[in-house]
Amino acid sequence: MAKPPEGTPDRYDARAIERRWQELWDREGTWQVPGPGDPGFDPDVPESYVLEMLPYPSGEPHIGHLKNYSMGDALAHYRRRRGMRVLHPMGFDAFGLPAENHAIKTGEHPAVSTNKSIEEFRRQFLSWGISIDWRRQFGTHEPRYYRWTQWIFVKLFERGLAYRKRAPVKWCPKDQTVLANEQVIDGACERCGTPVVVKMLEQWFFKITDYADRLLEDFKLLESWPQRVITMQRNWIGRSEGAEVVFQCPEPPVEFPVFTTRPDTLFGATFFVLAPEHPDLERLVEGTPMEERVREYVQQALKESVEERADTQREKTGVFTGRDVINPVNDERIPVYVSDYVLMDYGTGAIMGVPAHDERDFEFAKKFRLPVRPVVEPADRDASADQAFVGHSEHERLINSAQFTGMTVAEATEAIIRWLEGEGKGHRAVSYRLRDWLVSRQRYWGAPIPIVYCEKCGMVAVPEHELPVLLPEVEDYAPKGKPPLAAAQDFVHTSCPSCGGPAHRETDTMDTFVDSSWYFLRYCDPGNDQAPWDTQIVDYWMPVDQYIGGVEHAILHLMYARFVTKALADMDLVGFLEPFANLFTQGMITYGGSKMSKSKGNTISPSTIVERYGADTARCYVLFLGPPEHDADWSDDGVGGVHRFLGRVWRLKSAGGDPLVSPGLDDLSGAALELTRKVHWAIQKVTADIERFQFNTSIAALMELVNEIYRVESDLRDDEAGEHALSFANATVASLLFPFAPHLAAEVYERMTGARVSEADWPDADPALLKSDTVTVVVQVNGKVRDSVEVDADVDEEELKRAARERPNVQRHLDGQEVAREIVVPGKLVNFVVR
């Protein structure tokens, strides 16, 4: 095609187009969506809730946000044009440490810096043109929101699901606060990387362990979640079945229950180990000659960091306590040790040592020269004396185990549990790795925990009508061993809501993950000031039909939100058990092969790209980069390619005929027919690819279609049918491009048709135009492609074989050889097998 004629608006001015449509959408409230009870609500329209994880507003949005919201927005647009009422809201996860640390450094109130960030995020999201119902926006730091976060806390407290206890907890010395187990990564603070230490502290917990089984079972209610996210949660919950077995200490008389997944190996127990933190340890050794050494060892063990202690490579250590316990199955006395390889966190903090069948116990036995007694016979190899045998298939049978000898492992497990239960020495048990969720934080920038301590009444929840408990102003945000709120005297001193007597407030704030564990409910009914939501409205929209976000939330946020939803369902506050029916986890965008970070100076700012190329280019590019679930590396050159493509769309020129109606098969021939077929192919391809989140190939298909339009355009300008085909093709490009490049597509669509693309139905492919009258059939000889032949689509097999044989190159390869077999795949290929 030659250069566009002088004087036409040939330059693709993304900035002007985007400004125009953003203003129009805002003015007309295009993306506002009514819910039940709102004017214009029609109950017969199917609903869809499309949600991207809410952003944490810090600085300005990064490329990951752009990708996240570009995907969600594409889907929201697509579903709207499929006739659905789509809830597509936005909010901000505004409480949290970075804003507070910033405040400590600069003195700027966290609310000030957070609100600035929110404004910047909002400004950029608007500049991206994402189709959000902005009337529903909120920040989790606003009293109108955290009032209800506190309300939920109180509800959980009333049900015994929020409780306070003294427990060994993970403490970050840098951030000066406790952390949830889920926030400790490799023994270090998730936020700042400082190695955490264990402290005995009284803290607030949510009883998520009550829901362990339901969190596992209800995976079956999820429609489509990535398998690996489910696996990660399953591993985190860590359910194990086995038995609790009681070992009796004769002197002093103490009972030690242990949890084991292998009750079948009870006869192989040759020693017993307590965790250094075990509460009965002190009593066991008090006044004995071993007291000094045990105490020393415990001191040593407690000093270790979480990370050091988790190191599986190092040699086992421990100390004999001088005491014995009795193995309930054979009344044998076995020695009790203390060792740091036994964790107080899991099971009962005590274990039976079965060195023959447990690798860790084996190592310990070797170190302390303890006997190794095999009780399970390996099925197909000799029990090696220098390692533990851990096999427990149906082929392994018990030895050295009294009346259980000869049973398979499974039989013996059952029989021994039943025997223990009969003797009152143990019972069937299930153990979990999951711990209760520690939700209190000794920090400022969070929702205050709505609890008051009264001298007479004890712990009292702040009543509903007194909520929110407002976050007080303080002068110093820095924690100094005490939470910052403790310094706010007016805040701390209060009266008991129950008896009116003197009382003081809880000064810890809530983990920000509490804020984000219910925000998706608030979007449904954001203006409600009587209740956190109207159950009927929430039940209308929920569960979220498509949730999109980073895989880094696989455990934390996604598990907490599931737990809170279930707890609310149990209180009849919501009518569903799972918050997110479908989950999509997007991959990261890297730059130069590594994660973008300000400290490395390898960041790409979305605003730079938007300013240079426009939002449509930026959005299309992040989707075109590759499969959205994979990590992808940003390429500066690649953006230009997508921008060029959008420029080509911009320069499509209108033609005659009705652009909204496809020319029919009967009116078409030649290039016009081929182009119209390509259009219908693209409709089908783009539709199918959006449905399976393959935005990259959707865009590639549109590129193909546009290339085709440019190739044939000059041939089609001669007659009416050609003009019509062209006209329809151009309008359809704009229509299909809309979910990815909404401004440009709206502009081009309007130019081609005079209509609003956002109001147009999503196009349907005409099956008659998806088929071709002729097909290219590949001809192989012995599985090697030798030629291809163009035949009628409905040609019969014999005719096809004849045509295939006639190809000169096929003849050359068949020449003088005997055809042993002929394989025909209709419409695809013919393969001649010769000897």
Next chain:
RNA sequence: GCGGGCGUGGCGGAAUUGGUAGACGCGCGGCGUUCAGGUCGCCGUGGGCGUAAGCCUGUGGGGGUUCGAGUCCCUCCGCCCGCACCA
């Protein structure tokens, strides 16, 4: 150590059910438009041999199933992710 995923041109990546490997884009090369171009348009582009027609070869390595394998099976190698003294 356990669990999961992935290996395709110079690069990012395509390839519903086994049926023309490399769509689309970047990069590179050629031609045209242009005063110029970091513009736009058209064409070419896995490797090797060949003037060409064409032939050989090719999806991490090796083996297998099949008329036919990127795709299915076995095995080895490499990379990534998750969990990790959980009894």
